[in-house]
Amino acid sequence: MEDVVLVGSGPLLWLAATQLIAAGASPKAIVETVPRSRYGEAARHLGKALPGWRYLAKGFAMMRAVKKTGVPVHRDAGNIVVEGETAAAAVTFTSGRTRHRIETGHVALHQGVVPNQQITRLLNCEHRFDASQRAFLPVLDENFETSVADVFVAGDGAGIGGAKSAAMRGRLVAMRIAEKAGKSSPKGREGLRAELRRDAAVRPLLEALYAPSQDVLAPHDSTMVCRCEEITAGQIREAVALGAPGPNQIKSFLRSGMGPCQGRMCGLAVTEIIAAARGEEPSAIDYYRIRPPLKPLLLSELAGLDRGAPREAAE
Structure with missing residues (x-):
């Protein structure tokens, strides 16, 4: 993992970088997607955030630790593309009005964390x-x-x-x-x-x-959104154009959200794409309908269940 490139935004991106450095495997580069305009927007909350100054101090300390090691940091990055057919070969992006390309076999993407619902x-x-x-x-x-x-x-x-x-x-x-x-x-x-x-x-x-970048909220048509079923953002938009009004109808059209992760990875992105295509808020679009089991089960596991208990209870 010596050549890993960290791409995205959020405190955990810097935490991962400092932990890699401490383990003797410094990242090859950090590609941060936070737009410059966000700093002004965030600054409006600075006064009310002061009770949590320890978190801010910890964040600055992690950034200083990364800078001290000389790891390249590319800020205000956008148009992220991970190159490679069957595995990552490079990551390209725009930063400072310049197109960059970093050859790497490992790209770690992070755009924040969300609740598991x-x-x-x-x-x-x-x-x-x-x-x-x-x-x-x-x-x-x-x-x-x-x-x-x-x-x-x-x-x-x-x-x-x-x-x-x-x-x-x-x-x-x-x-x-x-x-x-x-x-x-x-x-x-x-x-x-x-x-x-x-x-x-x-x-x-x-x-x-650290709000998600536009690359996440409005991905390019070619971007793979549902990795389990290999469904792209363009396919989702096409399904919306054909009349699919929400995530559950998209699931029926394309099988998105029906893979092993059961929509945990793609659900919010699907909602955002549908909302943008329909000109509505995500709250109006809602989310996948969740069905049991919460985790995929092997048929052998189902077959191995104790079938005697229900009959005994019935007696």
Whole structure:
């Protein structure tokens, strides 16, 4: 992995770079897709983000560590193309009005993280589209309970917040479960909520700065969107033109979202492409309908299930 090129945006891109450097396998280059205009947009959130200054300090420290090693960093990159027939051979991109080409056998792409909504969708929990995270989130109350009674979501499944926020959300959920079970009302709940707000103060800045690039939200027709079924963005747009109004109809037309990942990788991109083609918001387009099983099962696994238990229960 000595010649890996990191492409995309977000704090995890810099974290991966520093970890590779620490392991003695410095990346060949970093190709960051954050447009220059984003820095001004993000700066508007700087004042409210100061309670989370430790996150900002950590980010700058990682950038300094990468710069110190001399790893080339190409900023404001766009029009990313990974070359190669059966494996990566090079990555080309535009940066500083110049077209660059870096030969490499490994390209790591990252455009941020989003909640996994497969389980909450399968449980018929209500969801909403969050424009700042460009993702669907389960609708939750102040205790992180979903629209389905007694189903709670803590951690990044409730919206990306990071490890510290995940732990605090988990504690709040535990307090509410104890309360619903008839235990005495736990103390410290309001203080924990205040601490959670302070920890989340940096999120608007990060989400404004590291929003997905247009290459992701509006990929070129030739871009492979559903890797499981090898469906391109152009094929999805053609299906929309033929009358497919949403992801589930696209699935019927093209089988996108029916592969091993069950839409985990392509779902949001499919929604964004349909919304743009129809001139609507992603919230109006919605997401794939999730069906069991959550993970693909081998027929041998199904055949090996204990069939005796249901009959015994019936007796």
